[in-house]
Amino acid sequence: MNPTQQSLVDEVRSRIGERAVIADPAEIEPWLTDWRGRWHGRASAILQPSSTPQVAMVIALARQLGVPLVPQGGNTSMVGGATPPDDGSALILSLRRMNRVRAIDRAAMRTDVEAGVILHNLHEAVAAEGLRFPLTLGAKGSATIGGLVSTNAGGTQVLRFGPMRALVEGVEAVLPDGTVHDGLCGLKKDNRGYSIDQLLIGAEGTLGVITAARLKLVPAIHSRAVAWLGLSSTQAALETLYALQAQTDRVEGFEVLPDESLHAVLGHVSGTRSPLPGRHAWHALVEVVAENAEQESPTDLLARLLEALVAKGIVTDAVISSSEAQAEAFWRIRDSLSEAERATFGPATQHDISVPISDMPRFMSDAAEAIEAAFPGTHVSGFGHLGDGNIHFHVRAGERRSEDWLAREGPVVTEMVHDLVTAAGGSISAEHGIGVMKREELERLCPDRVRALRAIKAALDPTGLFNPGKLV
Amino acid sequence: MNPTQQSLVDEVRSRIGERAVIADPAEIEPWLTDWRGRWHGRASAILQPSSTPQVAMVIALARQLGVPLVPQGGNTSMVGGATPPDDGSALILSLRRMNRVRAIDRAAMRTDVEAGVILHNLHEAVAAEGLRFPLTLGAKGSATIGGLVSTNAGGTQVLRFGPMRALVEGVEAVLPDGTVHDGLCGLKKDNRGYSIDQLLIGAEGTLGVITAARLKLVPAIHSRAVAWLGLSSTQAALETLYALQAQTDRVEGFEVLPDESLHAVLGHVSGTRSPLPGRHAWHALVEVVAENAEQESPTDLLARLLEALVAKGIVTDAVISSSEAQAEAFWRIRDSLSEAERATFGPATQHDISVPISDMPRFMSDAAEAIEAAFPGTHVSGFGHLGDGNIHFHVRAGERRSEDWLAREGPVVTEMVHDLVTAAGGSISAEHGIGVMKREELERLCPDRVRALRAIKAALDPTGLFNPGKLV
Numbered sequence: 028m029n030p031t032q033q034s035l036v037d038e039v040r041s042r043i044g045e046r047a048v049i050a051d052p053a054e055i056e057p058w059l060t061d062w063r064g065r066w067h068g069r070a071s072a073i074l075q076p077s078s079t080p081q082v083a084m085v086i087a088l089a090r091q092l093g094v095p096l097v098p099q100g101g102n103t104s105m106v107g108g109a110t111p112p113d114d115g116s117a118l119i120l121s122l123r124r125m126n127r128v129r130a131i132d133r134a135a136m137r138t139d140v141e142a143g144v145i146l147h148n149l150h151e152a153v154a155a156e157g158l159r160f161p162l163t164l165g166a167k168g169s170a171t172i173g174g175l176v177s178t179n180a181g182g183t184q185v186l187r188f189g190p191m192r193a194l195v196e197g198v199e200a201v202l203p204d205g206t207v208h209d210g211l212c213g214l215k216k217d218n219r220g221y222s223i224d225q226l227l228i229g230a231e232g233t234l235g236v237i238t239a240a241r242l243k244l245v246p247a248i249h250s251r252a253v254a255w256l257g258l259s260s261t262q263a264a265l266e267t268l269y270a271l272q273a274q275t276d277r278v279e280g281f282e283v284l285p286d287e288s289l290h291a292v293l294g295h296v297s298g299t300r301s302p303l304p305g306r307h308a309w310h311a312l313v314e315v316v317a318e319n320a321e322q323e324s325p326t327d328l329l330a331r332l333l334e335a336l337v338a339k340g341i342v343t344d345a346v347i348s349s350s351e352a353q354a355e356a357f358w359r360i361r362d363s364l365s366e367a368e369r370a371t372f373g374p375a376t377q378h379d380i381s382v383p384i385s386d387m388p389r390f391m392s393d394a395a396e397a398i399e400a401a402f403p404g405t406h407v408s409g410f411g412h413l414g415d416g417n418i419h420f421h422v423r424a425g426e427r428r429s430e431d432w433l434a435r436e437g438p439v440v441t442e443m444v445h446d447l448v449t450a451a452g453g454s455i456s457a458e459h460g461i462g463v464m465k466r467e468e469l470e471r472l473c474p475d476r477v478r479a480l481r482a483i484k485a486a487l488d489p490t491g492l493f494n495p496g497k498l499v
Numbered sequence: 500m501n502p503t504q505q506s507l508v509d510e511v512r513s514r515i516g517e518r519a520v521i522a523d524p525a526e527i528e529p530w531l532t533d534w535r536g537r538w539h540g541r542a543s544a545i546l547q548p549s550s551t552p553q554v555a556m557v558i559a560l561a562r563q564l565g566v567p568l569v570p571q572g573g574n575t576s577m578v579g580g581a582t583p584p585d586d587g588s589a590l591i592l593s594l595r596r597m598n599r600v601r602a603i604d605r606a607a608m609r610t611d612v613e614a615g616v617i618l619h620n621l622h623e624a625v626a627a628e629g630l631r632f633p634l635t636l637g638a639k640g641s642a643t644i645g646g647l648v649s650t651n652a653g654g655t656q657v658l659r660f661g662p663m664r665a666l667v668e669g670v671e672a673v674l675p676d677g678t679v680h681d682g683l684c685g686l687k688k689d690n691r692g693y694s695i696d697q698l699l700i701g702a703e704g705t706l707g708v709i710t711a712a713r714l715k716l717v718p719a720i721h722s723r724a725v726a727w728l729g730l731s732s733t734q735a736a737l738e739t740l741y742a743l744q745a746q747t748d749r750v751e752g753f754e755v756l757p758d759e760s761l762h763a764v765l766g767h768v769s770g771t772r773s774p775l776p777g778r779h780a781w782h783a784l785v786e787v788v789a790e791n792a793e794q795e796s797p798t799d800l801l802a803r804l805l806e807a808l809v810a811k812g813i814v815t816d817a818v819i820s821s822s823e824a825q826a827e828a829f830w831r832i833r834d835s836l837s838e839a840e841r842a843t844f845g846p847a848t849q850h851d852i853s854v855p856i857s858d859m860p861r862f863m864s865d866a867a868e869a870i871e872a873a874f875p876g877t878h879v880s881g882f883g884h885l886g887d888g889n890i891h892f893h894v895r896a897g898e899r900r901s902e903d904w905l906a907r908e909g910p911v912v913t914e915m916v917h918d919l920v921t922a923a924g925g926s927i928s929a930e931h932g933i934g935v936m937k938r939e940e941l942e943r944l945c946p947d948r949v950r951a952l953r954a955i956k957a958a959l960d961p962t963g964l965f966n967p968g969k970l971v
Contacts, residue, residue: 225664
């Protein structure tokens, strides 16, 4: 620890108390590496205030002393967004002790939640009040609200209620100048210039440290049904989704996967079995819910709508879950995909991309063809949130597989995927953000945009106090 | 016209054509004054490109020559947001020729609209497709989409679908560096850093010139019913609103007014009559809609819910419109309020303020008491969008009335109102924005916020090219 960092740590200890500092290297260690083990940083202390005034105090001190801070929640970033720089110049500012659900307002259907609350815990807290926070994702047992807001998180249930941005009514944050921005004041209408709330959502902790958020809640689920569909193509899948959405607003999930991915799961994950007999080029998982007993049951609704789509030849075959256990079994196949793909097919470059929804089927086939032609022997696999125009686009090494394929050829493959996405008017980061991983690619492909982002960053955080090296 | 402005005008004429410039003072005149006649500016030309590339070209030229531009749509700002500076240093950039509804996507329920499209025309265009754009306001016959997005406009129908920000899916704009930001690309998920779209919404044309927007549409109204309620207090009005919202999500309007305001309308506007017999301290207008014939009819729904509220003593008396003509008659009372108040009670300082919704009843009575005590003889009147926590808070001169009351005492009264609002955690601009009118007050009351806004402005528009003198 350099003397300046030591001064900061001493000040924080004396003003807030022993518990506000972790300096034991063994305790710090797990927080220096991102959760996929790709980025390793150094930080000689973790500061962990437990209230907004304490966060403001830590930030004011860090600012005076010129010590950069890396805000961290559950450390579940997929792009190295919460890993400290490897030169040890920054300390980690953990929000994990700010873990209170401050209030749940049943009438207004919203909750005020501190940044360190783990998503799964929020789900349980609002469920106890008969309500639901709809956003969910694989890392829900670790990911915290502050990080989810800071990255405008997505997940498997974005279709109906949108990503985090659509669920945030206000943000409380400490800005680089040490002031507290209070966006939880409950104003439905406020036109006092640029929205600081909106600027902080998705800013990856580079403009302010989010300490709490006011989040929308929705009615609890009364019942749900999950259908598994066999389809001839992604175009058929998209037509199916549009047809369902035209008839009901209760479609909460729509995920697609190719046949070989299904079979990778069946081969790799014990206890799984194919939901449908026979083979289909593509599969889709559809979830429909009801909020009360007066609504047509999800099972009846799905049966009615899917019957018509099978009759029209848009859906080849379909089965609807007959129990909650079967619904879970269908979702388990989807949730095991990444792991099964990796185990079955070996290394692959992975891309979290989006294009306009209606263009996705054509993009998937055209881009796959182009990549496989440019890198003979590779194989492209796309799966995921078709209904959001967001596919996880994997390029497997295939016949080119070697010990160092990912390191050697991965970056070139990724560049080409990103070029194709950009040419299609898409985004090289649909839900994971930019972090460390995509910073150079963003600058290469969107230089105008990066210039604007950098100008904003320099304006609000001129000394680079927050999350150095990320995003901009 | 100074030589630099003349060069810009000549260049625009030669590159885009004669129609792109208005230089006749008589034609310019109406656009130099805001629509309430409070601010007068000077500008020796109006530039009016008709496409996004033309806007980009005009802005690139203006930037090279250092001529500031005042973006203007329908010029309906309530705060002088579109009036040029009075030193003649800027030219007006009118977006009115960009008046195409580019596309209406019925399946996706959205539309791409150019900045110069007048709100009323958009309503008609989407109605022809069986859809509806829900935002509406008094100036709908003049206000344009670019201005409505740039000011995050509100209005009388915000309750259900939110203000403009909630209805914008993407923004196309020319930034000060001359680049075109294309937020209409149709990406549902895009996490490439700070949201430029969100930064431009409500920025009052100071960060970019909006050329088009992608807007959400909702189903057309199949039927509606409007009820007029007599109430004992604003607290009773709020309880009524909460009770209705707990039972249905189809409440689209909820406006309150005091008895004397109703009687001002009845006395001033011919053909109006009191919807209810007897006197009530407060009145509320409630609109409920249905999107299809399968839903319980709005009349039945309102009758059922209001009957219960009358039985509980929350609502004193109520009448439901028995025809569309009667529904219109109820709304006409509401829409005539400002005019009738002015004609009946003379000058008043007017404040477009918001506080947390649940605090509004107490704020209205406490603030009225404080103002009337500080300025004996004045009388406070509040009316409007209670359901949004947004009231138009008028302080009438009353016994202090004199020729120059507004000019003499108005600013002091306004300061006190704004102090009370700020102390209550509210906003001094709920829906009208800051413009010229509230700039000094915003700086007085929210200096931290103004510092952040100025930093962003300086970062993105360092030479002050766009809308000089507004907001920051």
